[in-house]
Amino acid sequence: MSAGKPLPLTAPLSAEAVELLRAGDRVLLGGVLYTGRDAAHRRLFELLRRGEALPVDLRGQVIYYVGPTPAPPGRPIGAAGPTTAGRMDAYTPALLAYGLRAMIGKGMRSPQVVEAIVRYHAVYLAGMAGAGALMASCIRQAEVAAYPDLGPEAIYRLVVEEMPLIVINDCLGNDLYRSAPEQWRRPGKERP
């Protein structure tokens, strides 16, 4: 785990940048992200299954699992922390096969997703879960890119600056959610 300064990166991420990321690395991400959660994923997955084009070209892009609060006057977006990534697991291997490069969320991924991350040289990063105001303060612009009928679940194109993230699953198959608790666990009565 890196103890030094967080790594500044710009999205969309290059294949080379993703290859170098390791579980536990801290990242400050700028650039362009696309949002998507349950409803949008279901639609994207259906299109891929039928071999049809997606409304947004997500190849090489970063997807941020988020369902923000409504934007108050004068702000691009409301509170916007990461949502539970596991709900997107069923759709994720297909999106990675299609060319999605990185995902931002919170919480554990399924073995199928971890395997697909390795196979397609992708990465899964966690945002500061439950820090909706802080994550929103990194978002400079937000505009609907697809599925406006889904409201907060629409696909938004975000422009972000210095968003604090932590690499969870890297392309070598490392998983911070498994390795870190193991490192800090106090052996004894903690196991049921």
Place this chain on the structure above:
Amino acid sequence: MKAIQPRQITDAVAELCRRAATELPADLRVALERCREEEPSPLGREVLGRLLENADLACREQLPICQDTGVAAVFVELGREVRLEGDLEQAVNEGVRRGYQEGYLRKSVVDEPLFSRRNTGDNTPALLHLDLVEGDGLAITLLPKGAGSENMSALRMLKPADGREGLCSFVLEVVIAAGANACPPLVVGVGVGGSFDQCALLAKRALLRPLGEANPHAGYADLEQELLARINDTGIGPGGFGGRCTALAVHVAWAPCHIASLPAAVNLQCHAARRRSTTL
């Protein structure tokens, strides 16, 4: 008798919704600060620092602490000497409707769970719990509950022979399975006893107790300390990134139960443990 108008209840609930979403309770802040001082993991300390920064920012900018502004669980204690001049449930729902609209909060309720799953658009209905108490007051506590931690909660009908260790094992099992998903550091609400339905509500009500307030029953106070220590030995840590602060507190609430039963419920609460009360 004291007369209370539905309008007063609606106004009070609307304000609770807006303020609970943006203002972290003082006892939570104290607990997070203490954990940051004690957390040995550098990444864990950084996460706790970010959470405190987030709480400041949310309060200053009037932005929700977390984008999951939850389902509105509303606990009402109604004094016997109060005369309600209208419908309580309607007044509460109107308050939730207004508070979530005016506060730019996310509407996160669907009308039916399996087939339509259509968003009701105003975050109603609220989950209303009513208790009759002495006096002429009407106390309202709002617990906006997000799904991240709620989804990792669980109930199990243990056997009486499972006893204290059986209960501890179950609580640990739930916390470990939840891992990062429930957004640790957690407040862990545990219900024990009662019936299948009552036990879950005990666990939820346990979350209403302010942090730092001791359990009045010595045996349960001791159990809470043991559970807290064992949960913090799991190594899950802040954000699930590893560390020693996995829970800020464990609260256990109990009730009498059937001779053949030992119901146990674990209601997990994320670190954005929003709650707010008022009295009319």
